[in-house]
Amino acid sequence: MVVGAGYTGLSAALHLAEAGRDVVVLESAEIGEGASGLNGGQVIAGVKHDPAVLEQLFEPALAVRLIATVGGAPQALYELVRRLQIDCALTTSGWIQPAGSPAALSVLRQRAADWAARGAPVRVLDAEAVERLTGSRIYCGGLFDARGGTVQPLAYARGLARAALRAGARIFARSPALRLEHAGSGYAVTTPGGAVRAEQVIVATNAYSGRLVPALRRSVVAVPSFQVASAPLSVELRRRILPGGQGASDTRRLLRYFRLDASGRFVLGTRGTYAKSPSLHAVQRHYRAVGEIFPELSGIGFDYHWGGLVAMTLDHLPHLHQLAPGLLAGLGYNGRGVAMATAMGRELALRALGAPAAELGFPVTAVKPVPLHAFSSVGVRATIQLLRLADAWTRRRVA
Ligand SMILES: Cc1cc2nc3c(=O)[nH]c(=O)nc-3n(C[C@H](O)[C@H](O)[C@H](O)COP(=O)(O)OP(=O)(O)OC[C@H]3O[C@@H](n4cnc5c(N)ncnc54)[C@H](O)[C@@H]3O)c2cc1C
Incomplete structure (x- = not known):
């Protein structure tokens, strides 16, 4: 059984159903109603830590698997989308990380060199190249990662769900998992409509983790992020702003x-x-930010805004937890879950099918609570204000 119908849960359900397992997915709201239907749709390779740092953090064999997993996550997503014919406006023309300051650019230089040394198509861009690719003049350079792409986030979640259903999984929306208890050799999960019994349970609730497994909720900080969408741009503006379709x-x-x-x-x-x-x-x-990056968009009309929660971890890494025999969880993508949660779902499925930890692409870690978790939303608000001030200070110094 899988709890949560976002990318993590749906990818796990799909891979398990394709391996011939009987899978039930419980979703408290609708498919993709968590971050998976609300995100920025950017398919990004890697995690916050660059490969050289991952090599310091983990023993060599695990570091090799982890780097291959996070570096290959976009490609794995593209293969799924193509194989399953998911209609989600996929683009695969790369991802840009524009630098707001010379200090940030020197970090990107190292990042590009680190990935390029491992054969990844990542390179540094000068200010002119960033302007050519994005249309913005405010950046002093950047990084181009040819592994990146974009999807329409909700269409991708729904496409995964359709593929899981075709493979035999059963998905129950508006069915919150209220209680999880040991039952015989497996588990019983109570919903408002009745209980479901399963030998194995995968909890895939990420930033929306509630009381079902309190330790999981306390292991991440849920940080709000929200987006605005303008009215469709004129053909002329589309020729200048992100003409290559990158995120x-x-x-x-x-x-x-x-x-x-x-x-x-x-x-x-x-x-x-x-x-x-x-x-x-x-x-x-948000409107002002748009005008700062693209002065020609100042005053443009906006049609939509919406937001969701991002699950941040203290070590900036996604986590695959074995909470108990037959009880797994995967979460904490730090804003990079489009590709990473899809990969996590696959790895959770492999684990549920019996793969040893030594064969998985993510380390199997113990659940660690974030200190003073109950006050985390206060801390996040204060941190956001501090970071906003620090960004304004950097901008003033660079200008
Ligand atoms: C505004 C925003 C922008 C983002 N932009 C990007 C981006 O551009 N690129 C990127 O890579 N990542 C981005 N992310 C992060 C990415 O969206 C997430 O990491 C990813 O969607 C996580 O997928 P998930 O399946 O683990 O969690 P979710 O999609 O959040 O799914 C968890 C599901 O569990 C359900 N649930 C919770 N409790 C229960 C329960 N008790 N019973 C049943 N169901 C339950 C929830 O309803 C939810 O549907 C963004 C996130 C946000 C919020």
């Missing part, structure tokens, strides 16, 4: 991520608020 996420401490969607809307996201509906002030800050 971009800049190097600010409160990073701004943006892309054009298939209908030519400019979509930009950055840290949001915990409020159900963002204040006018918060929305206007």
Whole structure:
């Protein structure tokens, strides 16, 4: 059984069903109603730590598997989309990380060299090249990662769900898992409509983890992020802004991520608020950000805004947990879950099918609570203010 119908849960269900297992997915809301249907759609290779750091953090054989998993996650997603014919406006023309300061650019130089030394198609861009690729003049250079791409996030989640159903999985929306208990050699999960028994349970609730497994909820900090989408841009603007169809996420401490969607809307996201509906002030800050990056978009009309929760971990790494025999969880993608959660779902399925830890692409780790977790939303609000000030300070120094 899988709890949660986002990329992690749906990818796990798909891989298990394709391996001939009887799979039930319980989703408290609708398919993709968590971060998987709400995100920026950027398919990004790697995690926050570059390969050389991962080699210091993990023993050699595990570091090799982890680097291959996180570096190969976009390609694995593209292969799934093509094999399963998922209609999700896939683009595979790369990902751009524009640098907001010379200090950030020197980090990107190292990052590019680190990945390139391992044969990955990653290179540094000068300011002119960033302007050519993005249309923005505010960056002093950047990084181009040819492994990246974009998807329409909800279409990708629904496509995974359809493929899992075709492979034999059963998905129950509006069916929250309320209680999880040992039952015989497996588990019983209670929902408002009845109980489901299963030999194995995969918990895939990420930033939306609630009381079902309290330790999981306490192992991540749920950080709000929200996006605005403009009216479709004119053909002339589309020729200048991201003409190659890449997604971009800049190097600010409160990073701004943006892309054009298939209908030519400019979509930009950055840290949001915990409020159900963002204040006018918060929305206007997003509009201002658009105008800062692309002055020609100042004053453009916006049609939509929406937000969701990102699961951050203290070590900036995704986690695959074996909570007990037959009880697995995967979460904590730190804003890179489109490719990473898809890969995690596959690895969770492999584990459930009996793969030893030594064959998995993510380390199997113990669940560690974030200290003072109950106060984390207060801490996140304070941190967002501090980072905002630090970004403004860097901008002033660079200008
Ligand atoms: C605004 C935003 C922008 C982002 N942009 C990007 C991006 O551009 N690129 C990128 O790589 N990543 C991005 N991310 C991160 C990415 O979206 C997530 O890492 C990824 O979607 C996580 O997938 P998931 O399946 O683990 O979790 P989710 O998609 O959040 O799914 C968890 C599901 O569990 C369900 N659930 C919770 N509790 C229960 C329960 N008790 N019973 C049943 N169901 C339950 C929830 O309803 C939810 O549907 C972004 C995230 C946000 C919020």
